[in-house]
Amino acid sequence: MDPATVLDHQFVVAAYTVTWVLQLGYLTWLGLKWRSEKRNAARRTDHSR
Amino acid sequence: MKKIGIALYAMATVALMIWGFYQAIYVAPDDALQGYIFRIIYYHVPSASVAFVFFAVSLLGSVGFLANRRGHTEWAQVADAWAVAGAEVGVVFCTVVLITGPIWGRRAWGIWWTWDARLTTTLVLWLIYVSYLLLRRFAAGPQVQTLAAVLGIFGALDVPIVYMSNRWWRTQHPAPVFGGDPGSGMKDPQMLQAFGWNMLAWFAWGIFILILRFNVERKHQQYAEEEAQEALAANI
Amino acid sequence: MTRALWTHLLKDLRIEWRSKEAINSMLFFALLVVVLFSLAFDPRGAFSRDIAGGVLCVATMFASVSALNQAWAREIRHQVLDAQRMAPTPGAELFLAKVLANFLFVSIVQIVLAPVFLVMYNLRVEGNAWLLALVLPLATWALVANGTFFAALSIRSRNRELLLPLILFPIFMPALLAMVLATTAILTGESDPSLWIKLLVGYDIIFTTVSLLLFDVIFHAE
Numbered sequence: 001m002d003p004a005t006v007l008d009h010q011f012v013v014a015a016y017t018v019t020w021v022l023q024l025g026y027l028t029w030l031g032l033k034w035r036s037e038k039r040n041a042a043r044r045t046d047h048s049r
Numbered sequence: 050m051k052k053i054g055i056a057l058y059a060m061a062t063v064a065l066m067i068w069g070f071y072q073a074i075y076v077a078p079d080d081a082l083q084g085y086i087f088r089i090i091y092y093h094v095p096s097a098s099v100a101f102v103f104f105a106v107s108l109l110g111s112v113g114f115l116a117n118r119r120g121h122t123e124w125a126q127v128a129d130a131w132a133v134a135g136a137e138v139g140v141v142f143c144t145v146v147l148i149t150g151p152i153w154g155r156r157a158w159g160i161w162w163t164w165d166a167r168l169t170t171t172l173v174l175w176l177i178y179v180s181y182l183l184l185r186r187f188a189a190g191p192q193v194q195t196l197a198a199v200l201g202i203f204g205a206l207d208v209p210i211v212y213m214s215n216r217w218w219r220t221q222h223p224a225p226v227f228g229g230d231p232g233s234g235m236k237d238p239q240m241l242q243a244f245g246w247n248m249l250a251w252f253a254w255g256i257f258i259l260i261l262r263f264n265v266e267r268k269h270q271q272y273a274e275e276e277a278q279e280a281l282a283a284n285i
Numbered sequence: 286m287t288r289a290l291w292t293h294l295l296k297d298l299r300i301e302w303r304s305k306e307a308i309n310s311m312l313f314f315a316l317l318v319v320v321l322f323s324l325a326f327d328p329r330g331a332f333s334r335d336i337a338g339g340v341l342c343v344a345t346m347f348a349s350v351s352a353l354n355q356a357w358a359r360e361i362r363h364q365v366l367d368a369q370r371m372a373p374t375p376g377a378e379l380f381l382a383k384v385l386a387n388f389l390f391v392s393i394v395q396i397v398l399a400p401v402f403l404v405m406y407n408l409r410v411e412g413n414a415w416l417l418a419l420v421l422p423l424a425t426w427a428l429v430a431n432g433t434f435f436a437a438l439s440i441r442s443r444n445r446e447l448l449l450p451l452i453l454f455p456i457f458m459p460a461l462l463a464m465v466l467a468t469t470a471i472l473t474g475e476s477d478p479s480l481w482i483k484l485l486v487g488y489d490i491i492f493t494t495v496s497l498l499l500f501d502v503i504f505h506a507e
Contacts, residue, residue, distance in 0.1 A: 004084075005084065005085055007156065008084055008085040008086040008156055009085055011086055011089070011152050011153075011155070011156050012085060012086060012088050012089055014152055015089045015092060015093070015148075015149040015152045015153065016070075016089075016092060018145070018148050018149065018152070019092050019096070019145050019148075019149060022141060022144060022145050022148075023141070023145070023254070023258075026138075026141045026258070027258060030258065030261055030262060030265060033265050034261065034264075034265050034268075037265055037268040037269055037272065038268070040268075040272045041268060041271070041272060044272065044275055044276075115502065173455050173458055176454075176455035177455045177456060179451075180448075180451045180452045180455060183448060183451055183452075184438075184439065184442065184448060184452060187439075187442040187443050187444045187447075187448055188439065188441055188442040188443075188448075192441065192503075192506035195502060195503065195506035196438050196439075196503055196506055199438065199499050199502055199503050200435075200438060200452060202495075202499070203431075203456055203492075203495065204455070204456060206491065206492075206495060207455070207456045207458075207459065210459045210484075210487075210488060210491070211458060211459050214459040214462055214463060214484055215462070217480055217484070218462065218466065
C-alpha cells in the first residue's frame with residue numbers, strides 16, 4: 001500500500017475511534033447519572049418512612 | 050416484561066452497529082474520487098442527521114414547556130425533559146460531526162475547515178446548544194426551565210438566518226464546499242446499502258440514548274419536586 | 286412613547302449621566318481593543334480597510350458586553366427588579382427602555398471612537414460613507430437588543446458575566462457577519478453592501494419582535 005492510502009486508513013480509524021470514544025463515554029456518564037438518580041429515589045423513600 | 054424489551058432493543062442496536070460497520074469497511078467499495086477516506090461518510094452523515102433531528106426535538110420540548118407551564122404542569126415537565134435530552138444528546142452527536150468532518154476534509158479536500166454555509170451553521174448550532182446547556186447548569190432557581198426554553202427558541206430561530214447569510218456570503222466569495230449533497234454522489238448500490246444500514250444503526254443508537262437521557266431527567270425532576278415538597282412540609 | 290417607557294428611559298439616562306460608569310468602561314475597553322489589533326496586525330493602506338470593519342465590530346462587542354453586564358445589575362440591587370415586576374406596566378416597556386438607553390450609550394462610544402479609528406487606521410472611505418451611518422446603528426441595535434434580553438435571562442446565574450457572551454455571540458453571528466461585510470464593502474468600495482444591510486434590517490426586526498414578545502416570560506419567570 002502506498003503511503004497515501006496508509007494515511008487514509010489511519011484517518012478513517014481515527015474518525016471511527018473518536019466517534020466511539022465520545023458515544024461510549026457519554027453512555028457511561030449517563031449510566032452513572034442513572035445510578036445516582038436511582039440512589040436518590042431510594043434514599044428518599046427511606047426518609048419518608 | 051419491559052426489561053426484556055429494552056434488552057432486546059439494545060441487542061438489536063448493537064447488531065445493527067456491527068452490521069453497519071461491516072458494511073462500511075468491508076463491503077462498500079472505495080470511492081472513485083476520494084478512495085478509502087470516503088468511508089468516514091458512513092459515520093459522519095448519520096451523526097449529523099441524528100443531531101439535527103434531536104435539536105428539533107429539543108425545540109419542540111422548549112415550545113411545549115412554555116405552552117404548558119401554566120396549564121398542564123405535568124406535560125410541561127415532560128416537555129422540558131425532552132428539551133434537555135434532545136439538546137444534550139444532540140450536542141454529543143454534533144461534536145462527533147464537527148470532529149469527523151475535518152478529519153475527512155483534511156484527506157479528501159486538503160483542508161481541515163472552510164467557512165461554507167453548512168459547516169458554519171453546524172458550528173453555530175453546536176455553540177448555541179452548548180450555551181443552552183451551560184445556562185441550564187449555571188442558572189439557579191426554579192426559573193431555569195423557563196429561561197432555557199426561551200433560549201432554545203431564540204437559538205432555533207437563528208439557525209436558518211445563519212445558514213442563509215452564509216449562503217449569500219458564499220455566492221460572493223466562492224470557496225470549497227464540503228461533500229456536496231451526501232446522497233447524490235452515491236450511485237453504487239453497495240455504498241447506498243452501507244449508508245442505509247449505518248443511518249438505521251445510528252438512529253437506533255441515538256434514540257436509545259435519548260430515551261435514557263429523558264428518563265434520567267424525569268427521575269431528577271421527580272426527585273427535585275419531592276425534595277421541594279418535603280422542605281415545604283418541614284416548614285409548616 | 287408611553288409614559289412608562291419614557292420614565293424608564295429617563296431614569297436610566299439620568300443614572301448614567303451622573304455616574305458615567307457604563308460609558309467610561311465601554312470607551313476604555315473599545316479603545317483597548319482597537320489599539321491591540323493595530324499592534325497585532327499593523328494595518329496599512331488597503332489592508333487596514335479590509336480589517337477595519339471587523340475590528341470595529343469586535344471592539345463594539347466587547348465594549349457592549351461590559352456595559353450589558355451592568356445593565357440589569359443596577360436593578361437587582363435594592364430589589365428594584367422586584368418592584369418593577371409588581372408594577373402594572375408590561376415588562377416589554379422596561380425592556381425597550383433599557384435597549385434604547387444602552388443603544389444610546391454604545392452609539393456615543395462609537396461616535397467618540399470613530400475619529401480615533403480613522404486616525405489610527407489611516408482610513409479613507411472609498412464607497413458611500415453615509416451608508417456607514419446606516420450600517421453601524423443597525424448592527425448596534427442587533428447587539429444591544431439581543432444583549433439586553435440575554436443579560437436579563439442570565440441574571441440569576443452564578444457565572445452571569447461569563448454566560449452572557451457565551452449565549453449572545455453564537456446567536457449574534459449572522460448580524461456580526463453582515464456588519465463586518467457591509468462595513469468592509471463600504472470602506473473598500475469593492476462590493477455592494479445592500480444585501481448585508483437588508484439582512485441587518487431583517488435580523489433586527491425578527492429578533493426585536495421576538496424579544497418583546499418573550500420578555501415578559503423571562504421577566505416573570507418564577
